[in-house]
Amino acid sequence: MYTLTHEGExxxxxxxxxxxxxxxxxSGIFNNMGGAIAxxxxxxxxxxxxxxxxxxxxxxxxxxxxxxxxxTVEFQGGNLISxxxxxxxxxxxxGVSDEDYKVYFADHITAMDNG
Numbered sequence: 001m002y003t004l005t006h007e008g009e010x011x012x013x014x015x016x017x018x019x020x021x022x023x024x025x026x027s028g029i030f031n032n033m034g035g036a037i038a039x040x041x042x043x044x045x046x047x048x049x050x051x052x053x054x055x056x057x058x059x060x061x062x063x064x065x066x067x068x069x070x071x072t073v074e075f076q077g078g079n080l081i082s083x084x085x086x087x088x089x090x091x092x093x094x095g096v097s098d099e100d101y102k103v104y105f106a107d108h109i110t111a112m113d114n115g
Contacts, residue, residue, distance in 0.1 A: 002073065003066040004030070004080065004091060006046070011063075011080070012039070014091040019108030024096040026105055030080065030089040039089050040082040048080075056081040065093060073100050
């Protein structure tokens, strides 16, 4: 389980169960206190964008991704997405360093190699 923080505060968690090793990207269902409706309101409050009922924000330097031990997983960008009408939320991370991808997402590499 990976934790997303914003300015040091816990936003929520994701298993980041899907990935594309060819572009060092991972994504997954995002879980937070209050669900997708609360997340949508929070995203909007920090400058997120609404597009046809979907709210999202690009991850910048104020966001950090932490592993289960609290160690930072380096990444270049991504999006936090809330779909309150469907009560769903997602986290997409791009540009994970090659080293971190091999350490944290080896199962994605194996799945691609075997698929």
